Amino acid sequence: MRINYNLDALRALIELHRAQSFVQAARQLHITQPALTRRLQLLEEAVGGRLVDRTTRSVAFTTLGEWLVGRVAEQVAGLDQHLLAASRMARGETGSVQFACLTTVAYAIAPEVIARFHHRYPQVRVTVLDDTGQRVIESVGSGRAEFGVGLWSDELHGMEADVIGEDPFVLAMSPEHALARRRRIRWQELASEKVVALRPTSANRRQIDAVLDAHGIAPPWFDEVEHLSSLLGWLHAGHGIGVIPRLAMRTAEARSLRCVPLVEPDIHRRIALLKRRGATLGGPTQGLWDLFRQALAQRAT
Template sequence: MDQDIELRHLRYFVAVAEELHFGRAAERLHLSQPPLSQQIRNLEESLGYPLFKRTSRSVALTTAGDAFLLRARRTLRNLQRDIDDTRSIGRGEVGALNVGFVGSGMLAMLPSIFKTYREAYPKVHLRLHESFTSRVVEGLENGSLDVGILRDSDATEGLQIKTILTEPYVAVLPRNHRCAAQKSISPAMLRDEPFVHYPRSAGARAFDKPLKIFEEYGFQPRIAQEASHWLTILRLIGAGFGISVAPACVRQIASPEVVCLPLRGVKETSQIELAWLVGESRPIVEAFAQIAAGQTG
């Protein structure tokens, strides 16, 4: 655009072109007519061609004016769209949000969080990445993830972590186990049982917490089999590979071959956490965090 032409010239021109009357255009723009006429003349001088045919009785667009009207409208429309888009980005209403999450979160409140967020911000491309706590933390640190949903994470420098769900642990036993008919079970009764557990590489604290339950009962569980996903762990338990201790949410995927029993006298709980980088200030991240924090349990 020529340096002598400003956006106000385009707005003034479009008003006159649509009204084909300087007086009505001036009223529409909340201007007096002489300054408006002068601005249109300035625009024509900058372009080097007349935009209007003026007589004492009428105003009409020239061929150049007709062509310029299409372009002026397009410029103003594009500018308004860019302004609206920028404001939407500023409010966190558009863009892409990469969320890493632990699979067990999908057995708890995560589906509700994702649904609420998508309904509130339908123009945001929500990219979901299922993984383990340790890998979600890595993604936050290297910038490939914007927000993380963790399970019993370790304190990590540079991350802000907020608990959004606390749930008890349950014992998971084969249906044919000698204690399967009980309403609850003491950890002491699991002393000699082989355990099916997820690997430490998934998250050190998440690995250790349920096992520490048994320390006050004088033993450390013997891990006979490792598996990375709760569905696999439950099916292995049902197949007789051992028992396990799991967050209570796994009841939702428990097959008929297993039972989930409350642990008597156990105060230890498992936490699902929301994590983001310290100093994070992008509205798109803050909006997701606000919705997730609003559904704490």
């Protein structure tokens, strides 16, 4: 059996018990005395018994009324506190945001974005799930991340993607390498070079291979590594040349390297903000989304 009751009626009962006065209780609730009486009547009708004996001089709670107040006062107070906390979270006064992000973006752009976010929301904690493009998609899709800064692809099922800009692939190498003085390099010119590549498990590698294949160009890969950080370490040590996203040149490992644009064809990855289809982002989370959108639009081509 379900009882239909009004939460305001419960609050009226609790406040009357505290004030022991219809006048004071109505004033505290910012309602009229007839409105207070009506709320109590509705609650009595819902439970099927009298809760308060009304007299001209005093307020007398029945045994049932005392029992009910004793059982619900603490719960209603707790509910009010939870609603207040939810309101503070919605306004960005407290709470947390968890989002997924490409490692290169997390390194190159996220620090300034998070700094601006904390200036606006100083009490909201941030957790970054920085990983590969595929794992960013998985984190958003599974709900681990409220949104993601990732790559647009045809595999974004059940998601909304806001494509911000393009991050071109460039050829990176030590400043002493002969190709470092070039203004641009055609992909076909790499056929005679020993190019260090990410393994085929990388979304970047798969994208590049697909575009080169469509243009009838043989991939120039020689050595392979699993992670971009390893590739940058090899290049920093002077071992070969490598193809990396231009944003990766902002990392500490890449700052000593030179990069040259790769052309014919121009290949780039599309940076996008991702969220589950139909998902509503809360106030601070939407704020962080907007800050990333602004920063990416300024940095991407």
